[in-house]
Amino acid sequence: MERHILGVPYEEIVRQCAAHTLVCDSNSPLQRVGISNPCIEGGKKILADEKSKDFFRRVYRGGLCDE
Amino acid sequence: MNETRWQSTKVEYEEPPQEFIDRELQKYDEIVTQFCRISDIDKTRVEVNIQALKDVIIRVDMRKLYFQIYHSNMEANEYKVITGLECFWVLKLRPFWMKILPEDSKEVMQMATWINEKIALHMTCSLLKEYNPDFFEKGQDICELYCKELEYSFRYRDLSKESMFLMFDPFYFTHLCNASISEENLYIL
Numbered sequence: 061m062e063r064h065i066l067g068v069p070y071e072e073i074v075r076q077c078a079a080h081t082l083v084c085d086s087n088s089p090l091q092r093v094g095i096s097n098p099c100i101e102g103g104k105k106i107l108a109d110e111k112s113k114d115f116f117r118r119v120y121r122g123g124l125c126d127e
Numbered sequence: 128m129n130e131t132r133w134q135s136t137k138v139e140y141e142e143p144p145q146e147f148i149d150r151e152l153q154k155y156d157e158i159v160t161q162f163c164r165i166s167d168i169d170k171t172r173v174e175v176n177i178q179a180l181k182d183v184i185i186r187v188d189m190r191k192l193y194f195q196i197y198h199s200n201m202e203a204n205e206y207k208v209i210t211g212l213e214c215f216w217v218l219k220l221r222p223f224w225m226k227i228l229p230e231d232s233k234e235v236m237q238m239a240t241w242i243n244e245k246i247a248l249h250m251t252c253s254l255l256k257e258y259n260p261d262f263f264e265k266g267q268d269i270c271e272l273y274c275k276e277l278e279y280s281f282r283y284r285d286l287s288k289e290s291m292f293l294m295f296d297p298f299y300f301t302h303l304c305n306a307s308i309s310e311e312n313l314y315i316l
Contacts, residue, residue: 097154097157098209098258099251099254100161100253102252102253102256103157103165103249103253105257105260106253106256107164112256112263115263116249116252117165117166118271119252119271119275120162120165120238120249121166121238
């Protein structure tokens with residue numbers, strides 16, 4: 061008698077399990093953009109430009125909006 | 128059988144050497160220095176719980192191992208590492224603090240109360256400044272609102288690591304697309 065699990069023939073279970081349709085996230089072939097400490101480099105750019113520095117000072121020191 | 132399946136398998140996390148921790152601590156020191164210079168805060172007032180910051184470093188490192196084991200050797204991109212891992216753990220473990228002094232203004236008191244959110248915001252903004260500079264150059268008023276929304280969300284909303292990954296993926300892909308058309312060789316394809 062043909063073996064069944066949950067009503068599915070065992071041969072079909074094996075076929076489906078072998079299909080490897082499960083995926084894992086690898087988020088595109090390119091993972092890294094390149095600079096080792098980009099937030100430090102970005103911070104240097106903020107500090108090097110007065111306009112940018114003023115903008116972020118206002119952002120960091122400013123009050124918060126309501127939800 | 129299921130109960131014994133993993134008994135002979137050992138996937139152990141090995142703590143990194145002290146030099147690795149030192150380098151990472153140095154990185155956070157630089158980030159806090161920059162943040163204080165931008166926001167005109169005396170850096171000596173920003174205190175740190177080294178145990179909590181080391182915990183941030185270890186948690187990020189552990190997650191990188193997890194990616195490697197369970198996500199096809201994935202090396203997480205900088206957006207994932209900085210926003211989804213480093214900022215996430217800074218916000219959760221809150222390693223930084225500032226004592227409020229009697230003479231402090233309301234503004235400084237608010238800085239002290241929100242110091243971890245503000246440092247995480249600075250990490251995010253610096254990352255975007257480096258890789259997505261256009262974002263801050265067009266419509267500064269909108270960017271300011273976006274930053275405030277982020278800061279509020281960092282404190283009061285339920286943001287998981289994965290939601291942080293997704294939140295910043297559009298910036299990551301925008302950067303890749305810009306890089307692919309601005310350089311001679313196609314970068315992505």
